[in-house]
Amino acid sequence: MIELKGIVKRYELGAETVLALAHIDLLIERNEYVALIGPSGSGKSTLMNIIGCLDSPSEGQYILNGRDTSDLSEDELATVRNREIGFIFQSFFLLPRQTALQNVMQPLVYRRMTPAERRERAVDALAQVGLADRLDHRPNQLSGGQRQRVAIARALVGKPSILLADEPTGNLDSRTSADIMALFDALHQQGQTVVIVTHEPDIAAYCQRTIRVRDGHIVEDLRNAGAAA
DSSP states (O other), rough: OOOEEEEEEEEEEETEEEEEOOOOOOOEEETEEEEOOOOOSHHHHHHHHHHHTTOOOOOEEEEEETTTGGOHHHHHHHHHHHHEEEETTTTTEEEEEHHHHHHGGGGGGGOOOOOHHHHHHHHHHHHHHHHHTHHHHHHHHSSHHHHHHHHHHHHHOOEEEEEEESTTTTTTTTHHHHHHHHHHHHHHHTTOOOEEESSSSHHHHHHSSEEEEETTTEEEEEEOOOOOO
């Protein structure tokens, strides 16, 4: 599903060139449950951005579902992001004046669907994350865990091939974090491919596979003993 070959990413900062990723080779199969872990500055966020088609490599090849993304225009990449990848962020990024239902419907605006079809999809996604009784609540009427569930429903509503979560429990207490990770476990068991970016070993331990990034290199790629099957 995700295949990176010789991925290099450089940033030009004035007269200085910063090497963020150095010849990364990585294969993630369909229905894997993967943690990308590393400290700040390790390159894990850059790697996430490339996997999510939010950034392009300086060198190398990224093949997503058999398609070479280097051949795609900006409009085509935007379509890939909308249809193939469900994004979940630490800060939720919900629209404050919209209800949970309206927030979840938002990604479907760019698809050729009737309002009724969009609503039906969004209701189903919110039910999937346990919020069928919170459709008309705005973000300020929800707890942090509920807001993250809305964000997960928004990511799921387009039926993406990959869920890509960036520090999804970073703003949550430990009990709520465990609830959210249990939800990711359940989604994976239903067949969803899940990639979680984190700096927390206890969050990575929920996943089946941990890929450790340091100084722009993959330094460890392990199958986790005792992770959810």
